[in-house]
Amino acid sequence: MSELLQNPAVQVxxxxxxxxxxxxxxxLPFFFIKNLTRSWLGISNAIASGLMLAxxxxxxxxxxxxxxxxxxxGILIGLGFIVLSQKVLDQYDGDFSIKNINKADSAKMLLIxxxxxxxxxxxxxxxxxxxxxxxxxxxFITTAIAVHNIxxxxxxxxxxxxxxxxxxxxxxxxxxxxxxxxxxxxxAFLFVEIFRTYLPMGLGFAGGAMIWMVFAELIPDAIEETNxxxxxxxxxxxxxxxxxxxxxxx
Ligand SMILES: [Zn+2]
Numbered sequence: 371m372s373e374l375l376q377n378p379a380v381q382v383x384x385x386x387x388x389x390x391x392x393x394x395x396x397x398l399p400f401f402f403i404k405n406l407t408r409s410w411l412g413i414s415n416a417i418a419s420g421l422m423l424a425x426x427x428x429x430x431x432x433x434x435x436x437x438x439x440x441x442x443x444g445i446l447i448g449l450g451f452i453v454l455s456q457k458v459l460d461q462y463d464g465d466f467s468i469k470n471i472n473k474a475d476s477a478k479m480l481l482i483x484x485x486x487x488x489x490x491x492x493x494x495x496x497x498x499x500x501x502x503x504x505x506x507x508x509x510f511i512t513t514a515i516a517v518h519n520i521x522x523x524x525x526x527x528x529x530x531x532x533x534x535x536x537x538x539x540x541x542x543x544x545x546x547x548x549x550x551x552x553x554x555x556x557x558a559f560l561f562v563e564i565f566r567t568y569l570p571m572g573l574g575f576a577g578g579a580m581i582w583m584v585f586a587e588l589i590p591d592a593i594e595e596t597n598x599x600x601x602x603x604x605x606x607x608x609x610x611x612x613x614x615x616x617x618x619x620x
Pocket of ligand 1 (some may be wrong): 425493498519522552
């Protein structure tokens with residue numbers, strides 16, 4: 371057992387698993403907030419929009435640090451991918467509805483959890499690649515990603531809980547969305563040269579898809595439940611706080 375723990379690939383896996391579990395912490399505030407009615411949906415969506423927009427640009431800037439054009443093409447491919455995904459989801463709209471939750475909300479929740487899960491693949495690659503640069507760099511990047519996962523779990527919970535998901539389930543879905551991190555960290559660590567080359571494309575892909583999702587799904591819903599001014603103010607404040615937060619941990 372202790373020999374297994376000495377294995378560097380196993381260590382990378384375990385560190386990345388901790389980052390995934392940190393995502394679940396984002397659901398915790400909701401244990402203390404009861405009676406989250408549908409009227410909170412607008413504000414929740416606006417906060418989630420701000421958190422996700424800032425996170426998207428964080429990914430894109432990270433990609434630009436590696437390679438401009440790979441990041442650029444990644445964004446466009448991410449955009450194409452999510453537009454197609456939504457078309458496919460629209461077609462099967464009738465086939466999945468989560469218990470007690472209407473079809474439109476089910477489709478939206480699936481899309482959001484799906485995209486957040488996809489974007490975790492690139493973060494898993496970042497963790498793996500960083501460990502190839504030594505344990506100190508690896509631990510630094512892993513801690514940054516773990517902490518940054520908490521508001522992402524919060525964003526997911528803000529979307530799921532006002533639509534009827536329980537806090538425990540929202541916590542689980544938050545952790546689920548980050549499970550690609552331990553899964554991708556190990557191959558990225560072992561085959562670092564290949565992954566390092568394509569990392570900026572993955573970062574652009576995730577950023578592009580998340581930005582689209584904010585404008586297609588979250589903002590229109592937020593405006594429907596409240597009003598433009600409230601949404602714009604809330605989103606701007608959330609972006610600002612997230613940028614400050616990212617700068618402090620980055
Ligand atoms: Zn992220």
